[in-house]
Amino acid sequence: MSSSSVVSTNDSSSSNDGTSAHTQAHVSHSPHGPPRQLCQCTKCVGQISQKSYVCAQHIQRFGRHRGLTPGASSSRVGSRITPPPYVLSQGVLAAIGNALSHAFAVGIGASHEASNPHHQARPCLPSVRQRSKAQRPSEGHARTIVEGRWGMCEFTGKCANIIQSWNPAVLGLLDSLPYDEEVVVWGRQWIVKTSTLGERHGYGVYACEDIIVEDSTSCRREGPTLFPYGGPIYKRRHWNMILRQHPEWKTFALEMDTFAGSTRRHSDVRVIDGDPIRSGNIAGFINSTVGTRPKRKANCEWVFVEGPPPAPYGETYHEDHCMVLATRTIRSGDELFTHYEWN
Numbered sequence: 001m002s003s004s005s006v007v008s009t010n011d012s013s014s015s016n017d018g019t020s021a022h023t024q025a026h027v028s029h030s031p032h033g034p035p036r037q038l039c040q041c042t043k044c045v046g047q048i049s050q051k052s053y054v055c056a057q058h059i060q061r062f063g064r065h066r067g068l069t070p071g072a073s074s075s076r077v078g079s080r081i082t083p084p085p086y087v088l089s090q091g092v093l094a095a096i097g098n099a100l101s102h103a104f105a106v107g108i109g110a111s112h113e114a115s116n117p118h119h120q121a122r123p124c125l126p127s128v129r130q131r132s133k134a135q136r137p138s139e140g141h142a143r144t145i146v147e148g149r150w151g152m153c154e155f156t157g158k159c160a161n162i163i164q165s166w167n168p169a170v171l172g173l174l175d176s177l178p179y180d181e182e183v184v185v186w187g188r189q190w191i192v193k194t195s196t197l198g199e200r201h202g203y204g205v206y207a208c209e210d211i212i213v214e215d216s217t218s219c220r221r222e223g224p225t226l227f228p229y230g231g232p233i234y235k236r237r238h239w240n241m242i243l244r245q246h247p248e249w250k251t252f253a254l255e256m257d258t259f260a261g262s263t264r265r266h267s268d269v270r271v272i273d274g275d276p277i278r279s280g281n282i283a284g285f286i287n288s289t290v291g292t293r294p295k296r297k298a299n300c301e302w303v304f305v306e307g308p309p310p311a312p313y314g315e316t317y318h319e320d321h322c323m324v325l326a327t328r329t330i331r332s333g334d335e336l337f338t339h340y341e342w343n
């Protein structure tokens, strides 16, 4: 089980510009933009949760070096696979988000249920409730085709909108990343290559620079932030809808909101699909310490952060996000490990 916690931030801009207004947050600027520390207030630190993390075998079947999203920058050394906020400004993303929400006119969850002023601006139209079924705008009109692990999957209706809201192109993320080559993610260099656990366990994430944690005995949730999780976060009921349309879409999922005190209904509990290829993030390549021989020490952990993710991870749409923090000093060449179970 991974050790995770919820950390409150006030808004996405706090994550973006490193100026969290949380009274107990200690955030320092890096020259590359990402904040280096997160909130340490007792409320947040107390909400540690245990998550299960399930991963299908996938990389070997999927192949390497898929094409990059059109218009996205190169992800070789020196470029940013998940660039800091200035790649797509919040304004641009907000505009895209508004355009999409108007185009689809469908909400998904609280953060997606933006009011649609066009509905109110058309008084001659009957309300949605008044319209006959045949007259209602059909969610079936929405349609999106995406390349999943198991080939092309077509999603329709609400599923199409949900999937589209995490479209890496919309978020400004690459939809793939190179393996065995250094990439810059959130201001640091990393490489995704065969894990030290061995080839049959797939890939792992390695640091390409030293990341110093001053006091690793007391550094939990105070260590440097490494990178946000850049993949989809679905409500349970939406995840179930997606899997009903394409069961093969599932890769591995991490259940959030299992921490003590969470009041979410089961259908509202959020599920992370950590497919790293689909969403252009490297967080899903972090391997677990469980069962390792020789025993690996965790050097990072997942932290769930209330508040939208920083750009370009979808700050327009999403109400909270995951961040990976260092919990002990990581040297260049070290593989990242955290504690979670999978099946």
Ligand SMILES: C[S@@+](CC[C@H](N)C(=O)[O-])C[C@H]1O[C@@H](n2cnc3c(N)ncnc32)[C@H](O)[C@@H]1O
Residues within 6 Å of the ligand: 054, 055, 056, 057, 058, 059, 195, 197, 201, 202, 203, 204, 252, 274, 284, 285, 286, 287, 288, 289, 290, 291, 292, 342, 343
């Ligand atoms: C989140 S993924 C980690 C990245 C994975 N190695 C890959 O290439 O996609 C989790 C999967 O990695 C493998 N894995 C992670 N930690 C492991 C460990 N300690 N021992 C064996 N396999 C592990 C399991 O197959 C698990 O389903």
